[in-house]
Amino acid sequence: MERGDLTNAEWDRLESFLPRGGGRGGRWSDHRRVINGVLYRVRTGVQWRDLPERFGPWETVYKRHRRWSADGTWQMLLSKVQAAEDAAGLIDWDVSVDSTAVRAHQHAAGARRNGACRGSSKGGLSKDESGRSGASETGRTAGGGGQLGECLGRSRGGFTTKIHLAADGRCRPLALLLTPGHYGDGPQLRPVLERVSVSRIGVGRPRTRPDHVLADKAYTSRENRRYLRRRGISHTIPERLDQRRHRHNRGSRGGRPTGFDPDRYKKRNTVERAINRLKGFRAVATRYEKRAYTYLGTVTLAALMIWLRT
Structure with a gap:
């Protein structure tokens, strides 16, 4: 085992959930070696192409990740680990929400439009019209067509993608979303x-509601507050x-002041630490992938390792 590879304990938590067959009667290359390569x-x-030889052919590692x-x-895999943590009572449901801009490398540009993945707007993954699997957001978020569909945009930071995330009270990402940087x-x-x-x-439905949500002023719209209420x-x-x-200028028609607890707000640093x-x-930290769904897989794998090693 080299630096950064899966430990035996981490591998034991993942092994039972991994696919068994390679499809069409084929056999997968060793999962542990390939995951360590990714x-x-x-x-x-x-x-x-610069992966060390100990991980096997680089094409195998790349295609498995894609x-x-x-x-x-x-x-x-991330959902399975989160479920185990929740069953053990180890998730702090004071959830913080924020985003971070990621600079896209020049090699991230130029994805072919006719190869873009399309799907529903409810999240998850689906197949496009040609049958290829891909991320399922159209237009604005991961997996749609064109440059916007690949979650690339121009912002003050340049050619960027933005990662939006919700983190639990222990600085671990609960949910991820990609949009163009602007x-x-x-x-x-x-x-x-x-x-x-x-x-x-x-038995039981998945838990979807946090105990409390913390966010900065960028999220202070009335629509967001109505949604939370x-x-x-x-x-x-x-x-x-x-x-x-x-609100003050409107007098009594402006409504009541919004409640704000400055001491509790200090806990919002958990999402900043999760981003770090x-x-x-x-x-x-730098996006190299052309396809949004592949980059989302990279971010998801990083989040998985944070959950395994926290």
Whole structure:
């Protein structure tokens, strides 16, 4: 075992959930060796062709990562680990929401439009019209057509992708969402929270509702507050000065002040620390993939390792 590889304990937690057959009567190459190869690349950001020989043919490692990003295997593994943590009572359901912009490498541009994946707008993974598996967001989020569909956009940071995430109170990503880099944070609060779904071990529906949500001023719109109240989720979100001024100017018609607990708001740093952990993986901190669903698989694998090693 080399630095950064799966430990025996980590492998034992994942082995039983991995696919058994290679399809059409074939056999998979050793899963553990291939996963270690993908981890090496995600951790160091090297080109696939530069993977050390101990991981086997680089094409095998790359194709396995691309396939598991498309069919949801990485997300399935993350869900299984989250379910085990929740069953043990180890998830802090004070959830913080934020985003981070990721600079896209020049090699991330140029994805062919006719190869873009399309699907439903409910998250997860689906197949496009040609039968190819891919991420299932259209237009704005991971997997749609064109440059917007590949979650690439121009922002003050340049050619960027934005990662929106919800993190639990122990600095671990619960849900992930990709958008182009110039998209605002506020409109993504609802899509991110709707991706929070931790399965139960045994009988019961997945848990989808946090105990409390913390977010910064970018998420302080009335629409977001109404959405949280409708779901019965308490929240701590500061009010912007212009909104406060507008409410005062309207007098009694402006409504009551929003509740804000400054001491509880200090806990929002958990999502910032989760972002720092994600960006400790160099292939997450810089986007090299052309396809949004492949990059989402890279980010999901990094999140999986955070859950395994926290």
